[in-house]
Amino acid sequence: MKLNEELSRIAKEYPDKAAFIYHNEETSYREFESQVERFASGLKKLGYQKGDHIALISWNSPLYVVAFYGLLRMGAVIIPVKPILTANEIKYILKDGNVKAVITANEILGSFAEIAEQLLAVNHYIISGTDIPLVDDHLSSKVKLFSQVIEEGSLEFEATYLDEEDTSLILYTSGTTGKPKGTMLSYQNLYVNARSTADYLAFNRYDRVISVLPMVHVFSIGASFCGPLLKGATLLIMDKFSPTEVFHIAKEHQATIFAGVPTMYNYLLQTAKKHPAYQDNFSRIRLCLSGGAAIPLAILNEFESTFHVTITEGYGLSEVAPVAYNPVDCPPKPGSIGKSVPQIECKVVDPAGKEVMTGEVGELIVKGPAVMKGYYQLPEETAKALQDGWLHTGDLVRMDENGYYYIMDRIKDVIIVGGYNVFPREVEEVLNEHPQVVEAAVVGVPHEEKGEVTMGFVAVNGVVTEETLIDFCKKSLAKFKVPDRIEFLDELPKNATGKVIKKDLVAMGMERRGSVEKVV
Template identity: 30%
Template sequence: MKKLEVFESLIQSAQEHPDQIALIDEMGELSYAQLLNEVNALKQSLVDSGLKMGQSVGLLTENNRHFIIGLYAIIATGAVAMPIFHKQKAQEILQSINEAELTFVLSSHQKMLLPLKLESEALNKVFHLASTVYSDSNLLQPFPEAAFMRFTSGTTGQAKGVVINHRAAIDRIEAANQNLQIGTDTRVLWVFPMAYHFIVSIVLYIHRGATIIINNDFLAEDIISSIQKHQANFFYCAPMHLKLLAAYEGETNIGSLKRVISTTTGASRAICESFQDKYQIDVEQAFGIIEIGLPIINTVDPKAHPDAVGQVLPSYEVKILDEENAEVKSGETGRLAIKGPGMFEGYLKSPRQKNEILADGFFLTGDLASQDEKGTITIRGREKNVIIVHGNKVFPNEVEEVINQFPEIKLSKVFGQPHPLTGEVVVAEITAEEEISQEVLIKHCRQSLSPYKVPQKIIQLEQIEMTASGKIKRV
């Protein structure tokens, strides 16, 4: 019999803290006892509609309580939940459904299903369940204990479906919580799309009986207002939020906030220091990856190394490897490899299982990183994105950090273009509030970068293409 450990953790939280507020959203407050009741009622409706253990269900909801209720109701049946970001275009959603060969799609509103041309039935006043053409398909047969699927962000190519089982989800959140220390007194201000961040976050908070304050307005004024109104003390955010808050000129009293964790992509030293100076709260960067969880957090001295992702957590091991898989010297850049609890089970549609993908138990993340003598890890870029100029390596992140320090720049993307003499040259795309002189920006770069790292070409755009999870999309 399949052990439903993630669902059982909700039952335990509801039994131990029935009156504790589980979440606050635009509809008000919901206690743990009320949350469990809502989940059990939806679970029964799903079973009555024919959902069976081991089938796969897409979850298409707004960023509110409906996501959490739907997520736990699906896995409570023994089925596997695959969250789908509701702000994607219909064609993108259909592509996800087809790629995963989902059996059903559970939605919090019928209008979300209409562009997909899926026939649905109403389960209650909120949820609708639609069947797909894949009723006889079961790509999850090699993964009998699976709880969740999620596609990788696809920043550098085709996204892959990652499969995570119940035990792995619990293992990874308990490993991360040795550092995060989430408990019943934690009041988390939530600003991310739940479809992309739900294991070492939403599931962890529910597991530990915390309160989730869902804020879908990411402007600085709205974030500060939510912190003040609900006395939030834990903020899990992205560099964009830090930058907006650092530039905000209104009231900045957020005395209840005790901890700020920045993830999704690297925050520059300038952004972290601006936030720290304004609010007197250290920014702890963290490295999260869907195949593993949250194995690295900058907790030892984030003020001294604000641009580092930090130190490996006690339950994990990290190696920095060269191209022959030998460990590099301290301070040198190499390929980041991680080993620890809560590893993924494998990739959907992959002929290889987890043990065939791992190298001596280590997962190669695709990131380039360095680790100093004190164990502090800094991400230098992605393997596939390194630019080679006259044999010298250029990491786009390093150049982007310098460009983003220019006052009018909103966002930048750096990449290489082939060149007959140098191999490649550095090119930068930028978005800015006004027209930027190429000569002025290149001069700015020359003050901080070696000559071979300075962009030879700058292209100003109205918008830089991003992935749905908020990362720069790279070729």
């Protein structure tokens, strides 16, 4: 609701300013506003109305940006879906989310060939491009071009009344445990996310933001999509992440802000090590934002010294974002996710729900206008997560005397070795300090005597042995925290947002160690 009101205001105030640039083609705020209006009108002419569930399945692109705002304007409930999912994974979300239409990229349409007949509720597939590709008759009869919908719309679209508590978005979790859950966000949730991020991080209309985080991700909505647009900034849209392309765009378009996940920072750093000339391409960057997972301190420190720019860490999740950021008016605390942002109240509690002392570890619970409405059609799951208005995040943190929070680990990821708690992140930080280690992850695997033992997985640059890395860990960690075994991979398995998929590593670890070997 308010996002669209702000877009209309900025389009009147700065009509000729570039809202976004994609493949060197600029779209002004005036053009952007017109396309949004026409697309909303075109959807209404197709028979869609307020409350209809419409899926948006695309890489970052002008289609995504225009469709997202157009759907909000006509009051549809947006269901963003990661385009890298398999056909069966997409089918599950579309069925569970009661989707009536799909907006997608031309090249993705073929994925629906095998599942379209099972999606009887889907009336249209609205695609990018200028031609409808050859697909079977059942599918082709439902296909419309995105450009057609815009052309058939008008600028006299009558705005739909929307309450700020109406559902605007259903974000499906990555499904790291069980089936994905649909996180329902209201118009207020969405606006608070974007506004809090933009205000707290002091975005402005002169900023040029590299928008490479997948727009399906809640971190992107605030940091590199809706948040910057609220301030009249320009998005430099990248459909997919490529370190060399990021450097090219940063230099070519004089980017001022980069938002990424730790994996992206690692790839940028490794690329710049091989090609030192790229270090100058970030010379205009004034702000680097990191979220989605904790960034290893070794990578953070080396990146900052290489590019002479500070990385500001923050924290949020699909259910509420942002929760915390390091303030931009003072140096961030390395390893900290910062302080809670305005309007967000945080507590650190023990398993009984009692607040712990400063410096002690407990679960982070959150309250405020950014907290989700609940999980779609899952009242029991909603009741577990939301208790007396407080969202239980499942993340273990500690808070220092200055109000800065430090993520220790997910509750479910804590490893219990012979009765002692091991936080995987602590072991990962040590492994990442080794000069040959490019990335590292640590998981717990079953053990017949100790319950669990730690197992490390690393990707390395150069030659290093398992024994060397274990000895390296012994210098900094208590014996029960040292990895029982370390496996070498070319690359750690990750989801669409670059987060390591630890359940895959657990399965791999159990298979490789026979799950019950005796520790020497």
